[in-house]
Every structure is written in C-alpha cells, then in structure tokens.
Amino acid sequence: MKFKDYSLLIKKNIAVLLHLIFLTLAVGGISIIYLNIGAGSGLSWLRDRSYEDSPQFTAQFQKDLDNIFRYVSYRDVFEEDGSLDLSSQMFSISRGDGPEIIYTLEEVLRYARSQGFYLNSNFDVASDLLVYDNAATAKDCRINWRAYMTDQQITEPGDAYTSLLELSREVLNCLGFYYKVHYRMIANPSNLYFRIQYDDEDEQLLYTNAEGLSLAQLRQLGAYCYMDSHSAVIDTNLLELPSNMTASMEKNNFYDAEHYYIMAAVDTSYAADDIYAENAALYQQLRGRILEGLLGLAIGIIGCLTSLYYLILVSGYKHKGSPSPSLSGFDLVYTECFVLLAGIFTMFAMFLGEKIGYRVMHLLVAESSWEYAERMMSAIIIYGCVVISGFSLLRRYKCRQLWANSLTFHILQNINLYFVHRSFSHRLFCGFFAFVLAQLSGAALFLLSVSHWHLPLAKFAALALFASLLAVDYLTFQKMFLSVRQEDKIADAIAKIAGGDTSYQMELDGLSGKELATARMINRIGTGLERALQEKVKSERLKADLITNVSHDIKTPLTSIINYVDLIKREQVQNKKVQEYLVILEQKSQRLKTLTEDLLEASKASSGTLKLEMMQLDLVEMIWQTNGEFEEKFSERDLELVPGLPSHSIIIEADGRHLWRVLENLYNNAFKYAMEHSRVFAEVTCENEYAYFTIKNVSAHPLNISSDDLTERFVRGDVSRTTEGSGLGLSIAQSLTKLQGGTFEILVDGDLYKARIGFKIVKK
Amino acid sequence: MQTILVCDDDKQIVDAIDIYLTGEGFQVIKAYDGYEALEILENQPADLMIVDVMMPGLDGIRTTLKVRETSSIPIIILSAKSEDTDKILGLNIGADDYLSKPFSPLELVARVKSQLRRYTQLGNMNQQASDQVYKCGGLAINDDTKEVWVDDDPIKLTPIEYNILLLLVKNAGKVFSIDEIYEQIWNEEAIGADNTVAVHIRHIREKIEINPREPRYLKVVWGVGYKIEKQ
Numbered sequence: 001m002k003f004k005d006y007s008l009l010i011k012k013n014i015a016v017l018l019h020l021i022f023l024t025l026a027v028g029g030i031s032i033i034y035l036n037i038g039a040g041s042g043l044s045w046l047r048d049r050s051y052e053d054s055p056q057f058t059a060q061f062q063k064d065l066d067n068i069f070r071y072v073s074y075r076d077v078f079e080e081d082g083s084l085d086l087s088s089q090m091f092s093i094s095r096g097d098g099p100e101i102i103y104t105l106e107e108v109l110r111y112a113r114s115q116g117f118y119l120n121s122n123f124d125v126a127s128d129l130l131v132y133d134n135a136a137t138a139k140d141c142r143i144n145w146r147a148y149m150t151d152q153q154i155t156e157p158g159d160a161y162t163s164l165l166e167l168s169r170e171v172l173n174c175l176g177f178y179y180k181v182h183y184r185m186i187a188n189p190s191n192l193y194f195r196i197q198y199d200d201e202d203e204q205l206l207y208t209n210a211e212g213l214s215l216a217q218l219r220q221l222g223a224y225c226y227m228d229s230h231s232a233v234i235d236t237n238l239l240e241l242p243s244n245m246t247a248s249m250e251k252n253n254f255y256d257a258e259h260y261y262i263m264a265a266v267d268t269s270y271a272a273d274d275i276y277a278e279n280a281a282l283y284q285q286l287r288g289r290i291l292e293g294l295l296g297l298a299i300g301i302i303g304c305l306t307s308l309y310y311l312i313l314v315s316g317y318k319h320k321g322s323p324s325p326s327l328s329g330f331d332l333v334y335t336e337c338f339v340l341l342a343g344i345f346t347m348f349a350m351f352l353g354e355k356i357g358y359r360v361m362h363l364l365v366a367e368s369s370w371e372y373a374e375r376m377m378s379a380i381i382i383y384g385c386v387v388i389s390g391f392s393l394l395r396r397y398k399c400r401q402l403w404a405n406s407l408t409f410h411i412l413q414n415i416n417l418y419f420v421h422r423s424f425s426h427r428l429f430c431g432f433f434a435f436v437l438a439q440l441s442g443a444a445l446f447l448l449s450v451s452h453w454h455l456p457l458a459k460f461a462a463l464a465l466f467a468s469l470l471a472v473d474y475l476t477f478q479k480m481f482l483s484v485r486q487e488d489k490i491a492d493a494i495a496k497i498a499g500g501d502t503s504y505q506m507e508l509d510g511l512s513g514k515e516l517a518t519a520r521m522i523n524r525i526g527t528g529l530e531r532a533l534q535e536k537v538k539s540e541r542l543k544a545d546l547i548t549n550v551s552h553d554i555k556t557p558l559t560s561i562i563n564y565v566d567l568i569k570r571e572q573v574q575n576k577k578v579q580e581y582l583v584i585l586e587q588k589s590q591r592l593k594t595l596t597e598d599l600l601e602a603s604k605a606s607s608g609t610l611k612l613e614m615m616q617l618d619l620v621e622m623i624w625q626t627n628g629e630f631e632e633k634f635s636e637r638d639l640e641l642v643p644g645l646p647s648h649s650i651i652i653e654a655d656g657r658h659l660w661r662v663l664e665n666l667y668n669n670a671f672k673y674a675m676e677h678s679r680v681f682a683e684v685t686c687e688n689e690y691a692y693f694t695i696k697n698v699s700a701h702p703l704n705i706s707s708d709d710l711t712e713r714f715v716r717g718d719v720s721r722t723t724e725g726s727g728l729g730l731s732i733a734q735s736l737t738k739l740q741g742g743t744f745e746i747l748v749d750g751d752l753y754k755a756r757i758g759f760k761i762v763k764k
Numbered sequence: 765m766q767t768i769l770v771c772d773d774d775k776q777i778v779d780a781i782d783i784y785l786t787g788e789g790f791q792v793i794k795a796y797d798g799y800e801a802l803e804i805l806e807n808q809p810a811d812l813m814i815v816d817v818m819m820p821g822l823d824g825i826r827t828t829l830k831v832r833e834t835s836s837i838p839i840i841i842l843s844a845k846s847e848d849t850d851k852i853l854g855l856n857i858g859a860d861d862y863l864s865k866p867f868s869p870l871e872l873v874a875r876v877k878s879q880l881r882r883y884t885q886l887g888n889m890n891q892q893a894s895d896q897v898y899k900c901g902g903l904a905i906n907d908d909t910k911e912v913w914v915d916d917d918p919i920k921l922t923p924i925e926y927n928i929l930l931l932l933v934k935n936a937g938k939v940f941s942i943d944e945i946y947e948q949i950w951n952e953e954a955i956g957a958d959n960t961v962a963v964h965i966r967h968i969r970e971k972i973e974i975n976p977r978e979p980r981y982l983k984v985v986w987g988v989g990y991k992i993e994k995q
Contacts, residue, residue, distance in 0.1 A: 625942070
C-alpha cells in the first residue's frame with residue numbers, strides 16, 4: 001500500500017482530531033465565561049470597561065447607600081456626642097395593666113445576649129440558642145413607643161403586642177446597621193465617602209465620613225452622586241442611579257429642614273482596603289479570564305466550523321481523486337432505520353452519561369458547577385451523536401442514496417411495481433379508495449381535535465389537519481385537472497389523425513403516467529399509419545408505373561404485328577386458308593391493342609392518377625350525342641336503340657371526356673352482349689337529387705355471374721371468353737364514375753342486364 | 765419525288781413504314797437513332813420526318829428540338845406513349861402531328877400526305893380564295909361552289925351535312941348544342957330532340973377526319989354540344 005492511498009485517511013483523522021481540540025477549546029471558553037460571570041449579566045461587561053461601570057458596583061453602591069440611610073436614621077438613637085451611648089432609651093412597653101417599663105440599650109443588649117442573640121462579624125443578627133422558652137416568645141408586651149421606629153403607625157390591634165425577644169432582636173438588628181456603616185466607613189478607612197446635610201435656620205445636621213473634604217474634592221475622587229433639595233437635577237457620573245435616594249432623603253428629614261443635600265463618592269483609585277478595592281481587583285481578574293474564555297470560544301468555534309467544513313467536503317471519498325463517494329458500514333442501512341437507530345443510540349449514550357459520566361464528573365468538578373457540567377456533558381453527547389449520524393446522511397446524500405435507499409422509497413417502489421401490472425381501473429379504484437380513506441380519517445381526526453379544542457396540542461393538530469386536508473384536495477384536483485387537460489390533448493391528436501393528418505405527432509412535454517404512454521402509442525399509430533399510407537401510395541404508383549411500362553413495351557412489337565399482318569394482306573395471297581388465318585391474326589392483334597389500352601386506362605382510373613376537368617354538362621344532351629355515335633353501330637347487329645329521355649335538360653357536374661368513356665363502355669357492352677334483333681333501352685330519370693342514366697338490354701348469353709363480379713377486372717359476361725373485349729370495360733366505367741363522384745350499379749335479373757349510373761343534379 | 769426520313773430504333777417498324785410510304789411513291793431514308801437522323805439531315809434534305817420518342821441515344825423529343833433549330837420540315841412523332849401529356853409535350857416542342865402506337869398504316873400515310881400538302885402548298889389556298897371561302901386549318905369550304913376540301917382533297921357531303929359544317933366553320937370555336945344546330949339547319953323549333961343531329965355530325969366526322977375517334981376539326985363537347993376547333 002502506498003502512502004498516497006493513506007494520505008486522505010490521515011488527513012481526515014487529523015481533521016477529526018483538530019475538530020475535537022477546537023471543540024474542547026470552545027467548551028472551555030463557554031465554561032470559563034459561564035462559571036465566572038454567572039448567568040444574567042450576559043456580555044454587558046464588555047460595555048462596562050471599569051468596575052465603577054459594572055452592575056456589581058452599582059449593586060454594592062446601592063446597598064451601601066441603603067445602609068447609610070439606615071445609619072442616618074439610627075445614629076441619633078444610639079449615639080451621644082459621637083460615641084455609642086449604652087444608656088439611651090430604646091423602647092417602652094407595658095405588660096397587662098402593669099406600669100410602663102423603659103428599656104435602655106444596655107438592658108436590651110443584655111437581654112438579647114441572655115436569649116443567645118449576638119451580632120456576628122458582619123454585624124448581622126445571629127443566634128446560638130436552639131430552643132426559645134415560651135416566656136420569651138409570648139406576645140405579652142404592649143409597645144408604647146420605639147426610639148428607632150418613630151414613624152410607626154399601628155393599624156391593627158395585634159400589631160401593638162409583641163414579645164420582648166422580638167423587640168430586642170429589632171434593636172439588635174438596627175444596631176447592626178449602625179455598626180455596619182460606623183465601623184466600615186467611619187471608624188475605618190473607606191473608599192466610599194458620603195456627606196448628608198440637613199440645614200435648618202437654627203440647626204445643622206451633618207452625617208459624613210469625610211469631615212475634611214469639600215464637595216469639590218469629593219467630586220474629584222471618581223464616581224460620585226450629588227443631590228440637592230434646591231435642584232431637581234441629580235448631579236452624577238454614574239451609569240445607573242441608586243434607587244430610593246431622593247425618597248430616603250426626604251424620609252430622613254425629621255426636622256423639616258429647608259435645605260439638604262447628599263453627596264456620595266467612591267475613590268476610584270481604591271486607596272483604602274475595603275470591599276470596593278477587593279471587588280475592583282476581582283473584577284479586573286474576572287475580566288481577564290473572560291477575555292481568555294471568549295478568545296478560546298471564538299477560536300474553538302472557527303476551528304470547529306473549518307474542520308467540519310473540510311470533513312463535509314471529503315466525507316465519503318476513500319482516497320484522494322476517488323471519482324465518486326462510496327458508502328460503507330451503517331451507511332447501507334435504510335435511511336429511516338438509521339435515523340431511528342441514531343436516535344436510540346443517542347438516548348443510550350445519554351443514559352450511560354447520566355449513570356457513569358456524571359459520577360466521574362462529580363469526582364472532578366466542584367459541586368457548585370455540577371448542574372452546569374451536567375448540561376454541558378449532555379450537550380456534548382448529543383452533539384457527537386448528531387455529527388456522526390449527520391455525516392452518514394451526508395454520505396448518503398452525496399451518493400444519491402438518501403432517498404433511494406430509504407424504506408419509504410422501497411415501499412413506494414413495491415407499491416408502484418404492484419400497480420404497474422394492474423389494469424387502469426384497478427389502479428383508479430385503489431387510488432380513489434385511498435383518497436376517500438385519507439379524507440375520512442383526516443376529517444375524523446379533525447373533528448376529534450376540534451372536540452378537544454381546549455388542549456393546545458389539539459388546536460395545533462386541528463389546524464394542521466385542516467391545512468393538510470385542503471392540500472390533499474387541492475393536489476388531487478390539480479392532478480385530475482392536469483389529467484383531463486392531457487386527455488384533451490390526446491383527444492385533439494386523435495381527431496387530427498382521424499381527420500387525415502397522419503403525419504401529426506403529439507408533443508410529449510407535460511404528459512405523464514398513463515397519458516404519456518397513450519400519447520406515445522398514438523404517435524406510434526400515427527407513424528405506422530403514415531408509413532402504411534406512404535407505402536400504399538408508393539405501391540399504387542409502382543403498380544401504375546409497371547402497367548404503363550408493360551403497356552408501352554407491348555405496344556411497340558404490337559405495332560409491327562399489326563403492320564405486317566396488313567402488309568401480308570396486301571400481298572393478295574390466293575390461298576383461302578392463309579386468308580382465313582390472316583383474319584384471325586388481324587382480329588387478335590386488334591384485340592391485343594384494345595386490351596393494352598384498356599389495361600392502361602383501368603390502372604389509371606383505379607389508382608386515381610387521372611386528371612379531372614369537372615364542368616357542368618347536360619346529361620340529356622350527352623345521351624343524345626352518344627346515341628348518335630352508336631345508332632349505326634347498333635344497327636349492325638340489328639339492335640334497336642330506344643331512348644327514354646326527358647325533354648328538359650339536366651345539368652350535372654362531371655368530366656365530359658371521362659363520362660363519354662363510361663358511356664362508350666356501357667354502349668359497347670350492350671353492343672357486344674345484347675341478343676341480336678333485340679332492343680336496347682337508354683333512359684335518363686330523376687330521383688330526388690340524383691339523375692340516373694340506365695341502359696338495359698337482354699343478354700345473348702345466360703348471365704351466370706353476380707353483378708358484383710361483373711365489375712371486377714377481367715371478368716366478362718361469357719365465361720368462355722370467346723367474344724372480343726378485354727373484360728376491363730365495366731371496371732373502367734365503374735372506376736371513372738366513382739372518380740367523378742357518381743354512383744355505378746349493375747343489376748342482373750335473369751337475362752335482363754341493367755347498368756345504372758347516377759350523378760347529383762346541379763340544376764334541372 | 766418527296767423524301768421522308770423515318771427514324772425508329774425498331775427496325776421492323778421502320779421497314780414496314782418504308783414499304784407503305786414507298787408504295788405511295790415516297791422516297792424513304794431510314795435512321796435508327798436520333799444522332800443518325802441528324803447526321804442524315806445535314807447531308808441530305810428531307811421533306812418530312814417521322815420520329816419515335818423512346819430511342820437509345822438521342823430520343824425523339826430532343827431530336828425534334830435539334831431539327832427545329834435549323835429546319836421547318838413537318839415532323840410526325842410516333843410513340844407508344846398515348847397520354848395526353850405526352851402528346852401535348854410533343855406538339856409543344858415543335859412536332860406537327862402525334863400518332864400513338866400501335867397505329868394504322870393507312871392513317872399514318874394519310875397524315876404524312878396531309879402534312880406534306882400543308883408544308884409544300886402552304887398559301888396556295890389564299891390565291892384561289894374568294895369572299896365565300898371559309899378556312900379552318902386544313903379544312904376549306906367554298907360557299908359559292910358548295911365545295912369542301914380537307915388538306916386539298918375534295919370531300920362529298922350531303923346538303924344537311926354541308927350546312928351543319930358551314931355553320932360550325934363560320935362560327936369556329938363556338939359550341940352549338942344539338943337544339944341550336946337543329947333550329948338553325950331545319951329552321952324548325954326542336955321539340956324533343958333526338959339523335960338526328962348527332963348522327964349527322966358523326967357522318968361529317970367520318971368524312972373530314974383522318975381518325976374519327978380523335979377528331980382534329982369537328983370536336984364533341986360532351987354534354988354541351990359540338991364545335992369546329994379554331995386554328
């Protein structure tokens with residue numbers, strides 16, 4: 001085996017490997033971004049280039065502002081001259097009808113401690129006691145007032161009663177808020193500076209952790225927010241304003257100060273080591289890692305797509321320069337079966353992943369990321385299965401096997417095979433049956449869906465069914481319409497061919513199925529007819545040519561015979577016998593002459609190659625003329641010609657010369673075959689639209705042949721053929737009459753022979 | 765003595781024609797194809813030529829055309845072809861008469877004589893013509909003397925036949941129906957016409973035509989009437 005044969009395989013494997021690497025990169029990128037930034041913030045950090053612009057900062061700032069306002073409201077409760085005053089009064093309660101009891105901070109704290117409550121390092125209320133005694137939780141204290149909640153309005157009778165434990169927890173909670181601000185921002189250095197001031201005529205209340213800093217200096221620190229009661233505009237350089245700020249300011253204006261302002265600023269150099277500095281550092285770190293993740297994701301996706309594209313191109317080709325793609329292994333399974341198997345395989349892989357993959361993953365990944373990792377794993381398994389089966393489908397598509405090797409195709413083919421060998425009526429019946437079945441079942445399902453209209457799936461199904469029913473009806477109509485149109489075309493073609501246009505060929509475009517087959521057969525019939533017609537014309541012409549040539553060839557020697565017989569006659573031979581023989585020779589040569597001429601005429605008349613010069617002529621006059629021509633001849637055999645002609649003229653349309661030939665033959669026939677000393681009747685009669693000429697005579701010989709046979713070529717009244725004549729006379733007469741559009745009849749009644757020709761009367 | 769050139773590839777036919785024509789007092793020169801005939805004509809003038817159509821080498825039609833280039837002698841075509849179209853072709857390219865085989869020797873002799881008379885005595889009739897002479901081709905009628913000639917041969921006709929012929933010749937080309945002829949000749953109204961006129965016409969034709977079956981002068985227009993062809 002040469003390297004060349006392997007080169008493509010190696011390339012493919014490399015591509016697969018690259019794909020896997022890039023896939024890992026992309027997955028890694030996604031994981032970094034997802035796990036670090038968490039869900040929700042999306043890619044907004046791309047816009048927030050610094051921590052001050054990030055939502056995290058806004059959230060922190062908001063939280064701190066809230067705390068500051070709480071501090072503002074609690075400071076004067078807990079503080080006396082800048083430090084915590086344990087003797088300040090917290091609340092007053094009464095028990096039953098007992099006297100009013102005022103609790104100081106110290107007493108409250110002590111009670112709280114006795115109940116297990118304390119403030120933890122974050123200044124949140126915590127408790128190490130698991131069970132409270134009933135006395136502590138009994139709501140038996142009626143609140144008279146609370147120093148930390150001056151604006152409390154009691155709306156319900158029950159609200160005024162609470163337990164001492166609850167009250168002390170409230171105090172502890174408030175103290176916690178106080179401490180939060182006091183310790184984080186005032187007692188310790190902070191990056192957040194605030195300055196809240198209420199000005200009154202005689203008094204000035206100032207809450208701040210920036211004693212020595214002017215407003216301008218605070219603005220210089222970086223991010224700030226300033227609100228003045230004299231102005232409706234909030235002066236800030238923050239992207240997002242903290243909420244509740246104005247409302248809280250107004251709420252804390254206990255003494256109805258005329259003027260107040262708030263200034264909150266964050267030192268963006270983060271000089272102090274507080275939560276802002278920490279968050280800022282973390283933010284920068286995160287940003288770096290997200291950029292890395294994004295880069296990985298981008299490279300991974302591009303690499304994945306590129307390698308996938310290459311694999312799509314080469315998939316199916318065994319080695320470089322293969323003329324056509326080939327299939328192997330599971331590519332040969334029926335398409336539908338393959339899709340089904342792929343689905344089952346994917347589900348199996350998912351199952352395995354859940355049972356084994358997750359366990360392994362749980363060993364490697366922190367619990368907080370398990371959910372994400374599980375989802376990622378499922379996605380990867382699905383992706384792998386889809387890609388592998390997709391490539392198989394791709395190879396099928398390349399080999400044109402996607403449809404050709406599908407189960408549906410095979411079934412359809414078998415159905416087709418079944419119907420091809422059935423009659424059309426059978427097919428029509430089955431087709432109609434299937435159509436009706438589809439319609440009925442569709443309609444039934446539609447009704448079922450409508451009856452369950454409240455289900456969303458039923459609505460969808462009903463609409464889909466309605467649409468598909470319409471589609472099926474439309475398609476059926478279209479097919480029928482097309483079929484009828486095709487049938488029309490076929491009918492046209494048949495009409496054309498029947499009309500004599502045998503060279504007509506149907507257009508096969510736009511025909512299909514049975515109609516196409518019919519059209520092909522019609523074309524074949526047309527071609528066959530055309531060929532037969534041409535052959536017939538050709539053979540008729542050949543026959544006519546043959547007869548003409550033979551006649552010509554006979555005529556030349558016949559000329560010599562006639563001439564020399566005549567010459568011998570002139571020699572005045574004395575021998576009686578020779579003279580007798582000469583008479584016979586002369587008769588027979590003359591007969592031969594007539595025969596050849598008649599033969600020529602008969603062939604021309606029957607092949608229709610004669611030229612007709614149709615004109616209007618008077619049949620009565622014509623018969624008179626003919627009678628004139630024959631009267632003397634008839635008298636030779638003592639035949640009396642009895643004319644029976646109307647006195648008026650009858651105009652018919654015919655070719656005079658050919659009609660003369662017809663009459664001549666009929667008169668000659670009468671002359672030859674009529675009994676001597678008898679009468680020959682020549683009559684012209686009119687019946688309906690037709691003029692008939694009839695010639696009647698009594699035959700000299702018994703007519704033992706039928707009238708039809710008489711008009712056959714070479715048939716003569718006397719079977720012995722002793723009389724002169726070619727036997728073509730009546731045949732020629734018949735052919736010529738028919739050629740001119742007339743009718744020709746022979747009637748034989750015993751010895752009475754009757755010939756009748758008829759022509760349409762043009763006018764009387 | 766008049767010389768006649770007979771040209772046919774069938775030697776027996778030439779010989780037979782020779783016998784007939786010699787018997788009538790003509791000198792006959794024989795040729796057996798078109799080239800031979802043309803050669804002979806170059807050396808020896810002939811008064812008439814009889815030529816067959818179907819011959820090896822130069823055929824009758826082309827021979828006729830060649831002869832017509834230099835000579836105006838009467839040419840009779842003799843052919844086995846009897847179609848109208850053949851006859852029309854032959855007469856159109858310069859032949860004077862057309863006879864189809866097998867022919868009657870007597871008819872041939874008559875036609876030869878007729879053509880020669882027309883050729884040699886052309887214009888003679890004009891000299892003896894008077895006001896009362898009607899001519900139509902070879903047919904001439906002198907109404908003064910009541911004489912009729914066909915190709916200079918006097919013809920004997922009955923008075924009725926003469927009157928019919930005169931009527932037709934006077935109106936050459938016009939077709940007369942049986943009734944018209946009857947009314948003109950008998951000066952009576954035709955009541956229930958019969959074949960009298962037709963019989964007379966037939967008799968006239970037998971007298972003035974060489975071949976009554978193929979009349980040259982008195983023609984039948986079938987179903988309409990009769991006429992003398994204008995020539």
